Amino acid sequence: MQRSVTKSPDDRQQRPLLALAFAFFSVGLASLSVVGLGRAISAELHIMASQTALLVAAFAVIYALAALLVQSVFGHWSRRRLLITGLGILSVGLLLSAGAGSFALLMVARAVTAVGGAMVGPVASATGSLLVRPERQGQALATVFGGFTVASVLGAPLASVLAPTIGWRGVFLALAGVGLLGALLITRHLPPVVSGQRVTLNTYRQGLSIRGVRSTLLVTLLQMAALFSVYAVAGSYLGGRFGSSAGWISVTLLGFGLGGIVGNALSSRAVTRFGSHNTLLFTLLASAALVASLLIAPTVPWLGLAVFFLWSACANMFQAPQQARLINLHPAERGLMLALNASILYLGISVGSWLGSGLLPHLGVHHLVWPALLLLLLAAVIGHHGSRSASPATPALQ
Known part of the structure; x- marks a missing residue:
């Protein structure tokens, strides 16, 4: 009986962490669900299907900029207030998206949504790292x-399945509800956490001047650009390279997502056992090897599924140790470090998407992965050199 009413500190930390994870889940849905709504939006708003890719790019660019500005304007707010406000703005942007009568208004609504997301993502990660003992920060x-x-x-x-039933506007309404639920969970389960500080231009300059920070951020940019240079055009790539049917493409994209869950789940264990540096280097080199295999793999759809699953697993093992490394380089400004990483991450999404869509007509499906391979190898070299030459302020987070 005693066991049912007594909770360890780790147990008490789990609900706040899950609430923060749900907040990040809300941001991810708002960011990525539009990919599954492209055809429905283009049909109703009478635009070219390719134009809907701008909805992803616009979100990514605005998020990248807003993640930095939020720290300057609202960095001194309590983290709970910042998260709830961000989720509220995110939901407002999604409601505006549902009511948009033109593509221009929809782009504006996406910008509002991105600002809300930028107030949530980096803050959620920074807050999670403050809720646990130092040795559990990676987890x-x-x-x-x-x-x-x-x-x-x-x-x-999910968006593509729901769109025929409730329409793309209905999907945005549902996503707004998810954002509001996230705000409710933060309100109920997040304990008081020390507030951050308003970040000035000088703070950014000092943070970026710390040895290892710029090279670490560059690695994030290269890793995400490599991934999205192929993922952004995954349908066209899989169909042309592996002869994948529409059904196989859907299964492969689902496998890509499941691979991400597996990789994220394995990342903390890998860091604990092998250390942040070795884990990061492994994810980059393993990803490069998988990309190289795409150059020689036979034209069989299930091979495309297997490689995409494994690449996603490696790619998602990267983020947790990368964030931990940035916190370790400048523990006093963890919010700033994670905001910089989030900004660069979304910038990498934009760069990769632009590379994929721009190079596919010129390189063709068989050679499209060459830029991704080169970017990953460059990231591995920079990451290895930067990690060895940096002087962290505290012992490396494991």
Whole structure:
């Protein structure tokens, strides 16, 4: 009986971490679900199907900029207030998206949604790292970022399934409800956490001047650009390279998302056993090897599924130790470090999407992965050199 009423500190930390993960889940759905709504939106608003890709790019660019500005304008707010406000703005943006009567208004609504998301993502990660003992920070970061990983699995497929039934506007309404539920969970389960500080231009300059920070952020940019240079055009790539039918493409994208969940779940264990540096280096080199295999793999759809699953698993093992490394480089400004990482992460999504859509007509499906391979190898070299030459302020987070 005693066991049912007595909870360890780790037990008490789990609900706040799950609430933060759900908040990140809300951001991920708002960001990625639009991929599954492209055809429905283009048909109703009478635009080219390719134009809907701008809805992803616009979100990514605005998020990248807003993640930095939020720290300057609202960095001194309590983390709970910032998260609830961000989820509220996110939901407002989704409601505006549901009511948009033109593509231009929909783009504006996406910008509002991105600002709300930028107030949530980096703050959720920073808050999660403050709720646990230092030796468990890697696990906490993996838990919180796991919300985004799950959204990457459910977002586009769920939206594409729901759109014929409730319409793309109905999907945006439902996503707004998810955002409001996230705000409620934060209100109920997040304990008081020390507030951050308003970040000035000088703070950014000092943070970026710390040895290892710029190279670490560059690795994030290269890793995400490599991934999205193929993923952004996954349908066209899989169909042309592996002869995948529409059904196989859907299954492969689902496998890609499931691989992300597996990789995120394994990341904290890998860091605990092998350390952040070795884990990061492994994810980059393993990803490069998988991309190289795409150059020689036979034209069989199930091979495309297998490689995409494994690449996603490796890619999602990357984020938790990368965030932990940035916190370790500048523990006093963890919110700033994670905001910079989130900004660069979404910038990498934009760069990769632009590379994929721009290079596919010129390189063709058989050679499209060459840029991704080169980006990953460059990231591995920079990451290895930067990690060895950096001087962290505290012992490396494991």
